[in-house]
Amino acid sequence: MDAFINGLYTVFQALINAGAYVMLPIIITILGLIFRLSPGKAFKSGITITCGFVGINLLVNLLKSAVTPAASAMVENFGLNLDVTDVGWGAISSITWASPIVALLVFEILGLNILLLVLKKTTTMDVDIWNYHHMMIAGILVFFVTGNIVWALVATAFTAIMTFKFSDWTKPLVSHFFGIPDVSLPTISYTSSIIIAAPLNWLIDRIPGLRDVNFSIKNVQKYLGIFGDPMMLGFILGCAMGALALMPIDQIFLTGVNVAAVMVLMPKMTAMFVEGLMPISQAAQKFTSDKFGGQALSIGLDAAVVVGNPEVITTALIMIPITILLAFILPGNRMMPLADLAVVTFRVALVVALCRGNVFRSILISIPVMAAILYGGTFAAPYLTAYATSTGLTFDGLIASMAGPSLTQTAIVFWSCISQYAIVIVPVLFICFLGVWYLIEKKIGMDKIEAYAAKCDEQ
Template identity: 85%
Template sequence: MDAFLNGAYAVFQAFIGAGAYVMLPFIIMVIGLIFRLPIAKAFKSGITITCGFVGINLLVNLLKSAVSPAAAAMVANFGLNLDVTDVGWGAISSVTWASPIVAFLVFEILGINILLLVLKKTNTMDVDIWNYHHMMIVGILVFFVTQNIIWAIVATAITAVMTFKFADWTQPLIEHFFGIPDVTLPTISYTSSIIIAAPLNWLIDRIPGLNKVNFSIKGVQKYLGVFGDPMMLGFILGCAMGALALFPFDQIFLTGINVAAVMVLMPKMTAMFVEGLMPISSAAQKFTSEKFGGRALSIGLDAAVVVGNPEVITTALIMIPVTILLAFILPGNRMMPLADLAVVTFRVALVVALCRGNVFRSILISIPVMAAILYAGTFAAPFMTEMAQSAGLAFDGQIASMAGPSLTQTAIIFWSCISENAIIVVPALVIAFIAIWYVVEKKITMEKIEAYAAEYDEM
């Protein structure tokens, strides 16, 4: 039996180890074949989508390479020296995939997704398997702390269901704001911010005066002319970040050029991504119309496809120094933001879409979103450090990141499941989420969400 399990685990690790660029075209092709797309068109769609995805990730990495040194320099310039270090999502991911229960949790999440699709409780068909680590880390950390596999299964199940529903509810924003139809983004580093952002956005809508303030890229272009162009704005913001980092002139200029390049090239890569998606989308609509009475299914993908939006990059570049300042002034914070400052785009992308490109409001809401991440990272640091050490990773001092249990969604579930009163707290959390589910889909209705998102097209 042990030999069989070890063999299955080795096959699974080899499949995951092949990487997104190998897995994605075949997964998309299989989906296309399920929707009765000819094999040649299905394979071409898979290759086109993957090429677009490769281009998007290359640009995201270019942005990281431009932002990371500047962010690290700003941390040093601020004199920030806290005892919990942000080691980045990559380190947390490696700890997650090294867990002995990881294969079990992958199939649990996959099974939950299939079950919800069959029961018509989600429209998200999640193919983003390599980002399952965002959902699995909760169960793995709960298992590490409690040594109770049942609580690990429960934590992962709650995380998965919440993620798929958040993806469903935010799909209209992806279609209308980002211009990508029939796609959802079940990436927790993207969806988690809605827990804080949605109530705050609702509140701001009801504050006279504040609800009228609108600063967007479209609005800036009217007043700044050529300097309001996304490429020029990226150059200005990149140079400003280099200046805050006290870089020499040539490096300031290079930082500006790199950010400008991302601003101008990202829409072209996104367009290629959408081009490959359209045959799959058309075939899916036809298939679901025939078999499921017109039910709309969406493909769940990595949130990297939206982080190159000009408003998202603008908000993120402003929020990086703001997050460093928050780490410095927030009472009780011990987390030093560092490695994950380069991917703040993922943390604010949904906020920007929810605010329909209003950069002023996006920054206003992103401040408490990022503050919550800093506090959650501080509180979870002892557990994350101990688990990383048990996996053979050595660090000086305690570690955290802006992923894993630092995200608001995963933090709530993690602390609920390791609580001394978990037997009471966890059912209360489930009941609260079911109540939100009812309110969103029965009282607010998806039609109203669709209408809210569609207003962006008229702005």
Template identity: 55%
Template sequence: MDVFNWLIAAGPTVLLPVIITIIGLIFGLKITRSFKSGLTLGIGFAGIKLILDFMTTNVGPAAKAMVDRTGVHLTALDVGWGSIAAVTWASPIIAILIFGILLVNIILLILKKTHTLDVDIWNYHHMAIVGVMVYFVTKNIWLGIGSSILMALITFKLADWSQPIVESFFGIPGVSLPTVSALSSLVIAWPLNWLLDRIPFMRNNKFSIKDAQKYLGFFGDSMIMGLIIGMVIGWLAGYDLMKVMQLGVSMSAVLVLIPKMTSLFMEGLMPISDAAQKWSEKRFKGRKLFIGLDAAVVVGNQDVITTALIIIPLTIAMALILPGNSVLPFADLAVVPFRVALVVALTNGNLIKNIIIGLVVTASLLWCGTATAPVLTAIAKSVGIKLGANSLYISSFAATSMIQSFIVYFAFTWHPLISIPVLIIAFAGIWYFFDGIKHVNKNMEMQDAVTD
């Protein structure tokens, strides 16, 4: 536990290289190549984190200034996923929850009920926070453990089901993304995308970022779009001309730099991915094994970043007018790319669909964040987190603001004897449906191969 806690305290830039090096050795790579792959991923992650921090530093104050100009007072401040992670890791039951999630992954792999080997231990806090909050509310450790285990089951299956769109759209073979902050959006996006496809205009519309760039010409270039969006945010915030221009250049820099950092992820990942594929082919004949990584590997995609930069100002506007919302978006505006990444992949880059679905996802984040802000605030105080005096409550676009997490939290805290069985039955039905579709598709592919 001392070694484990030291690694966790070191953060993902240290933890990721260590884990990837170990995984590479398990899959048969030489230690030098494994270490280099792990270090490359760590460098890529550090670069992305620096850029996201840079984005938060610039967009956050502008967003707050926009809200201040409206005179609207929101009572729950978005303090960011980092603060929520700190609350999670400070919980007295965190060790039990982390090892429970790890055990679930191992058991599912042994039973061949998942293809995802989740090495993204740092982001286990997304699953663990549900258990922490359930335990805090119910004082029942078994309900706390059970909620995190169910979160893990749902997460690993969502990662399996979404892997084909990750591989197809982002071009990353042998990788799934069991990051709850990205996956949760699919809970809303899948049915909403199906509904939008029932509308002829939406079904036939193929408008993408590339189309927008074609029609916009010079103004469609990613760095120019970042410049314009940043300047508009600064203008709405009431900045003077110099600050407006500075914010515009900052947003332009984000669009240019994040893809370059993401390329480091790809460079470090490919040797591990290739080795894992060969390893799985030898030991799991006829079975695929996906390496579960942080969704940061895809947020640098140009469609994702551009969609996020459009959604960010709309998120702020929505927070002001959405009935029942008390959350002031602030620190987590920088992680909007994570919330829309798999939506973009699902729609194959359809910009109109991305914006519609992205706004519905954003509304759910605000409502769920409002509903659970009092509990999250109480937990933060209980573990000694010092809160600012500018807000009555704290919230985030992480924790139980995400629809998947909120549903599990609600089921385990609202009449558990009724709601837990209902949730388990619903999830089992969805599991049967999705695996049934994959089985049918596999049979059709085999028949096509025989015909050919």
């Protein structure tokens, strides 16, 4: 059995090491062939989608390179010296894939996705395999803490099912707000925000006065003219961040230019991505209509395809100094935000879409979302540090990240499965989730969610 698991681990490690840029065109081409596209069209779609994805990631990295020095300087200027250091999602991903049970968990997630598709309990066909680490980290930490493989499988399965359903329920926002049809985003750093954001958005809708405040980039353009243009707004926000970081004048200007460039170029890369996706999407809808009785499947992709939205970037740039301030003032927080400050876009993207681009409301809701991440990181830090050390890494002090077990969804599952009352808490938690599932799909109905999202097209 050990030899079989080690063999699976070796195969999947080789695939993951190939990287998204190698895997994506292969996966998309295979999907195109399955959906009965000609080999030429399937391969062209795969390459076009990958080129768009490469462009998006280059721009995300440009944004990171612009924001990281400013964010680090702000942390220093705020005088933060907390004992849990944010080492970034990349470090968490690497130690996740280093687990001896990773191949088993990959097959579990893949098998669950196929089973739920066959049973028509999800419409998300998750091809974002290299981001499975988001769904595996809870199970891997549970296995490390408890040594119990059953609880590790339960934690991963629960996390995966939640992720697929959150992706299903938020798919209309991807289509109507971000303008990418037939795509869902099963990336936990994106979907996890819905746990806090949806109830708060519902509550704000019922508070007179507050519900009427609407600050969006389109409104800004109306009143500020050229200065409300996304490019100019990006330049202004970038310069403001550099100024808050007390950077030299040339670096302030450079930060502004880089953020402005991302605001201008990201929609063009997204358009290229959608161009490559359309033949696959059309073929998939025809195929699933024949084979799945009209069930419309969506392709599950990395949330990187939506984080370049102007409202998302605007909200993220405002939330970075607010997150640093939260770390300083929240009682009981020990996590110092640092490496992942540059990718706050992923944490707030779904919030912005849920708020239909209303930046004021997005910031209002993102504050508790980011506060929960800081507390999640504080709670998970001792376990995450011990596990990372067991893989051969060394750190000065405790580590965390704004990804992995810090995210609300993962933190809830992880805490539940390592609790001494796990045998009671986990079933109760799952029953509560089933209740939400029933409420959304049977009582509220996906047609109402679709109608809510469709109002983005009117704005």
